[in-house]
Amino acid sequence: MSVTLDQPDLAQSTDVAVQLSGVAKVFGHGRDAVTALENVDLTVAPGEFVCLLGASGCGKSTMLNLVAELDAPTTGTITRNTTRPAVMFQDPALMPWLTAGRNVELALRLAGFPRTGRREKAAELLKLVRLEGQERKRPHELSGGMRQRVALARSLASTHRTGAEDRPALLLMDEPFAALDAMTKDVMQGELLRIQAQLQSSVLFVTHDVREAVRLGQRIVLLSSRPGRVVREWQDTPDEDSPDLVDEINAKLREVISTHARKSA
Known part of the structure; x- marks a missing residue:
C-alpha cells in the first residue's frame, strides 16, 4: 500500500x-x-x-x-x-463578529502574510471581487451573494x-x-x-x-x-x-x- x-x-x-x-x-x-x-x-x-x-x-x-x-x-x-x-464551500462560514475586511485579513495572517500590508492586501482582494468600500461591514449586513464574494476573497487570501x-x-x-x-x-x-x-x-x-x-x-x-x-x-x-x-x-x-x-x- x-x-x-x-x-x-x-x-x-x-x-x-x-x-x-x-x-x-x-x-x-x-x-x-x-x-x-x-x-x-x-x-x-x-x-x-x-x-x-x-x-x-x-x-x-x-x-x-x-x-x-x-x-x-x-x-x-x-x-x-x-x-x-484554498477551499470554498456552499456556506460562506464567515466569522460573524469580524468585518468583511477582517475576515480576509485573518486568512492572510493564517497564510503567513506579513502584518505590514495585510489591510491593504485585504482591500485589494475585496476590490477584486467588487466589494470595494464594504470592508467595514459585518456578514449580517451583507446579502448572500456579497457574503460569498467575501468568502471568495478570503479563499484567494489563503x-x-x-x-x-x-x-x-x-x-x-x-x-x-x-x-x-x-x-x-x-x-x-x-x-x-x-x-x-x-x-x-x-x-x-x-x-x-x-x-x-x-x-x-x-x-x-x-x-x-x-x-x-x-x-x-x-x-x-x-x-x-x-x-x-x-x-x-x-x-x-x-x-x-x-x-x-x-x-x-
Missing part, C-alpha cells in the same frame, strides 16, 4: 498543477468498509478550470478533501505543484503563502453557489470566470448542475456512482451554455445513475 502527498519543485513539472494517479479512498474496515473512490487518474494543468460532475455520493467532495490534504488517500499518489489550496509566490494558486470549490438564487448565482459564475482568468488560478469545482459545469469548465470530468471513477471527460467546452452539450452530458449522467441502480438492485 503506497500513499504519497507530494509538492515537487515547480521547475520539475510546470505543466501540472495537480495530478492524481491510481487514487482510491476507503472508509472503514472489513465488512463495514465503503469505497468512495477507486483508481482515479486526473491531471489539472496550471490555470485550468476543471468541473467535477456526478451523482450524489460519487466521491466528488472526497476528492477535494484529498487534494486539500484534509484527508489522505488509501492508495495512490497525489502530486500538487501549487500554493496550499493562497498567499510566504515563499510560494512562484507557484500557481489552487482553488477547490465545493458547490459554492448552490444556495444562491438564480440571478445571484449567474452573477457569481460570471465573476468567478473573470477572477480566474485574471489570476490564472487552477480551479477544481464540484457541482451537480450540468449547465453550471458547461458554463464554467474548460474541462468537465464525470465520475461514476460510488465507487467514483472517471468515466468520461469533455475538453475545450464552450464559454457559453451549449444546449447540445448539456443534453449530451445529461444523457451520460442518467446512464451512469441507471447503471448503478441496476447493479444495486
